[in-house]
Amino acid sequence: MKFSASAAAAIIISLVFIASSSSDAKADLRLCNKTESQVGVAIGYREKADWVTEGWWNLPANSCETLVPGRLVSRYYYIYAVDYDQFGEWGGRAYMCTREKEFTIQGIEDCVARGYERTGFFExxxxxxxxxxxxxxxPVQEGTGGR
Structure with missing residues (x-):
């Protein structure tokens, strides 16, 4: 099962802004795995003049993890996730570098030539x-009706 970018944007991913009424509330970029599967997550972001990708966070079913601790300094972040149990993925059209083992990679150009995989992240x-x-x-199963 592979989730398309449009399905990911429309169905699979819910983006939620956490509002806080307290000035000393914790500020983070968090990811919650609301599935019944274990999920692996990689993130891409701009750091000064270069792009950085990092992975993997392994999230058990129905759990949350902080990917970027503290106040967010960028407007755009990029996520790629893999469903280890159902063999699906959440991706998109923003291509960045990853690898199978734990990684922090500087730059998003020439991934394959540098020995990495070229992976599509969603914004x-x-x-x-x-x-x-x-x-x-x-994902919502297409073709199934409610009773």
Missing amino acids: IDTGEQSSWTVQLTE
Whole structure:
């Protein structure tokens, strides 16, 4: 099962801004795995003049993890996730470098020539908020009717 970018944008991914009424509330980029599967997550972001990709966070079913601790300094972040149990993925059209084992990679150009995989990430627009949560959910099954 592979989830398309449009399905990911429309069905699979719920983006939730965490509002806070307290000035000392914790600000982070968090990802919640709302599926019944274990999920592996990689993130891409701009750091000064270069792009960086990092992975893997392994999230058990129905759990959350902080990917970027503290106040968010970028408006755009990029996520790629793999469903280890159902063999699906959440991806998009923003291509960045990854590898199978734990990684931190500087730059997103010439991934294959540098010995990495070229992987499509989906974009998160935080709207310059200081805190953001991404929720990965099960896809809606097409062709099934409600009873």
